[in-house]
Amino acid sequence: MTIACLFGTFDPPHRGHVHIARRVLEVPGVDRVWLVVTPRNPFKVDRPVSPDAHRMAMVRIAVQGVPGVEASDAELGLPPPNYTVDTLREFRTRWPEHQFVLVIGSDNLAQLHRWKDPEDILAHHRVLVFPRPGVEGHEGLSRHPGITLLAGPVMDVSSTGIRAAIREGRDPGPELDPSVADHIGRHGLYRD
Numbered sequence: 001m002t003i004a005c006l007f008g009t010f011d012p013p014h015r016g017h018v019h020i021a022r023r024v025l026e027v028p029g030v031d032r033v034w035l036v037v038t039p040r041n042p043f044k045v046d047r048p049v050s051p052d053a054h055r056m057a058m059v060r061i062a063v064q065g066v067p068g069v070e071a072s073d074a075e076l077g078l079p080p081p082n083y084t085v086d087t088l089r090e091f092r093t094r095w096p097e098h099q100f101v102l103v104i105g106s107d108n109l110a111q112l113h114r115w116k117d118p119e120d121i122l123a124h125h126r127v128l129v130f131p132r133p134g135v136e137g138h139e140g141l142s143r144h145p146g147i148t149l150l151a152g153p154v155m156d157v158s159s160t161g162i163r164a165a166i167r168e169g170r171d172p173g174p175e176l177d178p179s180v181a182d183h184i185g186r187h188g189l190y191r192d
Helices: 015-025 052-063 084-094 106-114 118-124 159-167 178-187
Strands: 002-008 032-037 069-072 099-105 127-130 147-149
Touching: 002 015, 002 084, 015 032, 015 052, 015 069, 015 099, 015 127, 032 052, 052 069, 052 178, 084 099, 084 118, 099 106, 106 118, 106 127
Parallel strands: 002 032, 002 099, 032 069, 099 127, 127 147
Antiparallel strands: none
């Protein structure tokens, strides 16, 4: 089975994440998509993150009823720092019967050279890249045969913007699933 992994803090998950997962499922050879909840992005260590249990619960809510898409807590039990290359290596060891594909945005592709051991990632995994706002000409970012640039609309939605809206008492908009919004409200997440 080929599993495409979209890593993120998902703080909170939004409809853009689910849209990307559905788009990735259309890629020939991809059987499932995991939204892999990460403990903390090594490039964003200065930002507070909601507790793991809340982020996992929100991702489970967001993907409920979406065939082929699952919430994964597989990285949460790994020792920090959590580098994608190390997690993918762990996945290959833990589930040798599966192949894993990495899903990233074009903004991350532009920064891939700054990641830990990007050559190792590219040696063992296909990389699917979705367009992100503010990254012009992402089609020219890579000529590597293991990287596939996905066509599709640019999703101009971010968890940062949703958190800011909630903190300021504004409606976060239609990109936040009402059930996820309910979880946020019931638990007082993103309030100062």
